[in-house]
Amino acid sequence: MSTIEANFDGLVGPTHNYAGLSEGNVASLNNAKDISNPKQAALQGLAKMKALHDLGLVQGVLAPQERPDIETLKRIGFTGSDSQVIEQAYQQAPSILASCYSASSMWTANAATVTPSADSLDNKLHFTPANLTNKFHRSIEPQVTGNVLRAVFNDEQHFSHHLHLPENEHFGDEGAANHTRLCGAHGDNGIEVFTFGRYAFKKGMPEPKKFPARQTFEASQAVARMHQLDSQNAVFVQQNPDVIDQGVFHNDVIAVGNQNVLFYHEQAFLNEQAFINEVQQKADFDVHFVRVNNEQVSVQDAVQTYLFNTQIVTMPNGEMSIIAPMHCANNSNVKAYLDELVTQNTPIKSVKFFDVNESMKNGGGPACLRLRVALTQAELNAVNPQCIMNDALYGQLTSWVEKHYRDRITNQCLADPQLLIESRTALDELTQILNIGSVYPFQKS
Numbered sequence: 001m002s003t004i005e006a007n008f009d010g011l012v013g014p015t016h017n018y019a020g021l022s023e024g025n026v027a028s029l030n031n032a033k034d035i036s037n038p039k040q041a042a043l044q045g046l047a048k049m050k051a052l053h054d055l056g057l058v059q060g061v062l063a064p065q066e067r068p069d070i071e072t073l074k075r076i077g078f079t080g081s082d083s084q085v086i087e088q089a090y091q092q093a094p095s096i097l098a099s100c101y102s103a104s105s106m107w108t109a110n111a112a113t114v115t116p117s118a119d120s121l122d123n124k125l126h127f128t129p130a131n132l133t134n135k136f137h138r139s140i141e142p143q144v145t146g147n148v149l150r151a152v153f154n155d156e157q158h159f160s161h162h163l164h165l166p167e168n169e170h171f172g173d174e175g176a177a178n179h180t181r182l183c184g185a186h187g188d189n190g191i192e193v194f195t196f197g198r199y200a201f202k203k204g205m206p207e208p209k210k211f212p213a214r215q216t217f218e219a220s221q222a223v224a225r226m227h228q229l230d231s232q233n234a235v236f237v238q239q240n241p242d243v244i245d246q247g248v249f250h251n252d253v254i255a256v257g258n259q260n261v262l263f264y265h266e267q268a269f270l271n272e273q274a275f276i277n278e279v280q281q282k283a284d285f286d287v288h289f290v291r292v293n294n295e296q297v298s299v300q301d302a303v304q305t306y307l308f309n310t311q312i313v314t315m316p317n318g319e320m321s322i323i324a325p326m327h328c329a330n331n332s333n334v335k336a337y338l339d340e341l342v343t344q345n346t347p348i349k350s351v352k353f354f355d356v357n358e359s360m361k362n363g364g365g366p367a368c369l370r371l372r373v374a375l376t377q378a379e380l381n382a383v384n385p386q387c388i389m390n391d392a393l394y395g396q397l398t399s400w401v402e403k404h405y406r407d408r409i410t411n412q413c414l415a416d417p418q419l420l421i422e423s424r425t426a427l428d429e430l431t432q433i434l435n436i437g438s439v440y441p442f443q444k445s
C-alpha cells in the first residue's frame, strides 16, 4: 500500500458549551450563551468519523482535553479544593472560568502543524503543537495536545515531536488551519503552503483593522524551519486582511487544498497572482486551481456556510469528494455552485453533507474538526492502533458518550462541581479505550 492521508478528528469533550470566547469568529459570538448539547456534538463528530472510515479512508481519533482546567485556575490564584476553585472562579471571574471549561480542543485542525516525511529533509514526520496564543481559552491547549500526539504517534524512529512555539503573540500559531499541502500523490515531495495574517517584527505591513490576525509570518517560518522544509517546498502567503475583518479568522474558512487541488475564494489571499505563480514554479506536478469568484459565492456566504471549511478527500478509486456541512446544502446559492462544480473538469466528483451543527455554532466545520496526517505504510503501522477508527471502536466510543455525556449545558452549569467529576471519570475511561496512558494533569497528581 502506498502513502495515504489519514484524518485525525478531535473527539468533542464532555464540557462542550457556547461561551462566546472567539472575537473575530462570527458564529462563536452569535451563539454565545446558547444551550449546548455535548452528547449530540460528540455523536455528530463520531458519525462523521465513521462515515469516512466506511468510505475506505483511514480515520483516527484524538482525545479531548481535561476541562475545566483546574491547574490554570490555581495558577491565577484560585485556591482550595477543586470545587472551591470552581465556586470562587464562578463568582469572581465567570468569563475566565468559561474559558477554562471550553471544549475547543475538538478542532484538531488547530492542534498542530504536520509535515509528512516525504517533505522533510530528515525523512521524519514532524508535529508542532499550535500555541494558539490569540485566545486565552485556546492558549491552554498546547501542552496536553503534545502529550496526546506523542501517545498516538509514539515511535521516535518515524515521528519527530517539537515543543510549541514561544507563548507570545509575536509567534501566534494556529496550526494546520493555516497550512495546506499540495502534491502529486500523497507520498511524493509536496509544496507546503503556510498562510499568515500579519507580520510581528516588520512595521507598516498590511493587517486587519477590526479583528485579530491570529497567525504571524514569523511563526509560520519557525514551523517550516523546525520541520526541515527546503525553500523549494515551502510557500508563505499572507491572508487578505479584509476577509479576516469579515470573519475569516483562519485561512481554512476560505481555502482548502488536497493533493493537486487548491479550492479557494478569489479574495482569500493578499497577492493572489504572485502566490499562484510561486506555487506553479515550485510544483513539479499540475495544480488545479479551483477559484471561486465573488459573483459565484460571496465572502459572507462562504463564512455562513463554511463552503471552504470542507474536507476534500481522495477516495480509494482516486476521485475526490467534498465533505461539507449541511449549511452548504441549505444555502441555495452555495448548493447550486457545488452541483455545478462536480460536473466540471476537476478531480472533485461528489459532495457529501454532514450535520455537525453543534460544532458549527462555535465556528468549526468539518475541516476544523480534523488534523491531516499523510502516512507511509511503515508509519501507519507505528501509529497507536487503538486510535484508528473501526466498527468496534465506533461502538465503544458511542456507548462511552451515551454513558458519560450530558445533553444540555447552560452557562449556570459551569458552577456545578459535579461536571468536573463526570468529565474526569469519562476521560479516565477514554484513555484506557484509546490506550494512550496518562496524558492529563489529573492523572498525574
Ligand SMILES: NCCC[C@H](NC(=O)CCC(=O)O)C(=O)O
Pocket (backbone or CB within 6 Å): 017, 018, 019, 020, 021, 022, 025, 028, 029, 102, 104, 107, 109, 110, 135, 138, 177, 250, 362, 363, 364, 365, 368
Ligand atoms: N477551527 C475552528 C476553531 C473554532 C474556535 N471556536 C471557539 O473556540 C469558540 C468557543 C466558544 O466561543 O465557546 C476558535 O475560534 O478557535
